[in-house]
Amino acid sequence: MPNKAFFEITNACNLKCSFCHGTKRKIKYLSLEEFNRGAEQLRGFADYLYFHLMGEPLLHPMLGTFFHIAHELGFKVILTTNGTLLDKKKDILLSARALHKVSISLHCYEANNIGMSIDEYLKSCFDFCREAAEAGIIAVMRLWNEGGENSLNEKILDAMHSYFPDEWKEIYSGYKLCDKVFLEWGQKFDWPDIETEYAGDSHSCYGLRDQIGVLSDGTVVPCCLDAEGAINLGNIFETPLNEILNSPRAKVLKESFEKRKITEELCCRCGYAKMRY
Numbered sequence: 001m002p003n004k005a006f007f008e009i010t011n012a013c014n015l016k017c018s019f020c021h022g023t024k025r026k027i028k029y030l031s032l033e034e035f036n037r038g039a040e041q042l043r044g045f046a047d048y049l050y051f052h053l054m055g056e057p058l059l060h061p062m063l064g065t066f067f068h069i070a071h072e073l074g075f076k077v078i079l080t081t082n083g084t085l086l087d088k089k090k091d092i093l094l095s096a097r098a099l100h101k102v103s104i105s106l107h108c109y110e111a112n113n114i115g116m117s118i119d120e121y122l123k124s125c126f127d128f129c130r131e132a133a134e135a136g137i138i139a140v141m142r143l144w145n146e147g148g149e150n151s152l153n154e155k156i157l158d159a160m161h162s163y164f165p166d167e168w169k170e171i172y173s174g175y176k177l178c179d180k181v182f183l184e185w186g187q188k189f190d191w192p193d194i195e196t197e198y199a200g201d202s203h204s205c206y207g208l209r210d211q212i213g214v215l216s217d218g219t220v221v222p223c224c225l226d227a228e229g230a231i232n233l234g235n236i237f238e239t240p241l242n243e244i245l246n247s248p249r250a251k252v253l254k255e256s257f258e259k260r261k262i263t264e265e266l267c268c269r270c271g272y273a274k275m276r277y
Contacts, residue, residue, distance in 0.1 A: 005046035006213040006224040007038055008053035009060045015082050017111040019145060021191035021227040023054045028216040034237060035066050038214055039073055041241040045212065048100065049075040053213050054227050058085040064092045071098035080142075082108040083121065086128040093128075094135045101138040103184075104129070107145040110152045122156065126163045133180035144186030190271025192225050201262040203273045208245070208254040220244050222253055230266045 010029045016022065030038070042049060049070055051057040057079045060066070070077050075098055083104040086093070093099060104125050109118055116124075129139035141160070143153055164177040174184040190196060207222035214220055218237035219229040231253070234244035244250065256263040267273065 003046055004048045004050060004211040005042040006050040006053045006211065007035075007042060008055055008214065008216045009035065009051050009057050009063075009066060011053075011055040011216050012059050013054070013056040013082075014059060014084060015056070015108055015112045015114065017082070017105075017108050019107065019111060021054075021193065021225075023227050025054075025215070025217070025228060029060055030062075030066075030216055032062060032065065034218070035062070036069060038218065038236050039069055039075070041236055042214070043073045043075070045241060045245070047076060049077050049098075050224070051077060051079040053215060053221075053224050055216070056082055056085070058089045063089065064096070067092070067096035067098050071096070076100035078103070080105060082114075083125045083128075084108075084114050084116075087124050090128060090131070094131060094137070099137050101140060102128075102132060103140040103142055105142045105144065106156055107143050107150070109156075110145070110150070118152065118155065119159070122159045123163075126160070129181045133178065136180070138180050138182070140182045140184055142184045142186065144184070146185060146187045191227060192230075192266050192270035192272070193227075194230055194266055194269065196269045196271075199269050199271055199273070201268045202260050203262065203270075204260050205257045205267065205270075205273050207257060207267075208250060209257060212245070222250070225270065225272060226266065231264055 011023050011025055012027045058081050067077060077098040078101045080103040106125065109121055114121060125141065129141065132139040166178055168175040168177055174182060176182050205223060211223055212220060213224050213226060214236050215229050218235040220233045220236055221229055221231050233247060233250050253264055262268050
């Protein structure tokens with residue numbers, strides 16, 4: 001049974017990062033009714049609800065309401081943000097009882113002109129992380145750009161050491177900077193895309209075993225990297241999720257991951273799975 005559900009509350013984003021696949025889908029924001037319908041169904045399949053797949057979740061005008069609904073349904077919410085809107089949405093985030101973790105993609109700065117200096121940007125992110133930790137929320141700063149645009153990493157790390165001066169504890173994915181504040185390293189990877197290079201058919205994936213994704217139009221996909229909904233298993237607004245996950249296509253795909261014999265064309269072109277699994 002999947003433990004993580006990626007529920008894309010919007011596919012809109014205020015940045016355009018070179019490391020991100022992006023999407024050609026029509027821009028959409030979930031309505032209150034759609035969020036309610038989708039979250040109700042996902043409750044039986046996941047403990048952790050991610051407010052993204054593509055898009056910047058802090059753009060959604062009903063973010064606070066969605067947090068409240070998620071709390072009422074018993075979810076722990078996780079979201080990933082580029083960090084540019086943290087100051088504007090800080091009050092909503094810090095008061096959200098459902099919010100479990102926020103991941104901030106610091107590597108977005110190098111790929112964009114975000115309208116503020118790097119010092120201003122970093123201070124905003126660092127301040128939020130400290131306040132989030134004090135509120136009991138896990139804060140993770142990401143530098144997932146090894147092998148990509150990483151010329152600012154040294155400057156970022158210097159600033160981070162100054163702001164979090166206590167001894168950092170090394171962990172498997174990076175460092176623990178202080179209680180509930182972390183730095184994560186990661187390699188730049190190639191998103192799966194039908195038009196990209198063939199990556200092989202003998203890897204595995206946690207798709208449909210540990211996670212599922214739901215795009216903003218309701219399309220159910222097996223994992224958080226299907227940016228365009230190429231593996232369309234059904235629509236959660238039209239068909240019960242249990243029926244979708246027990247469809248022949250979903251069952252064959254899940255079995256192919258378990259046997260490490262990939263059947264879906266998109267999954268055969270997934271650089272992340274090839275690198276990790």
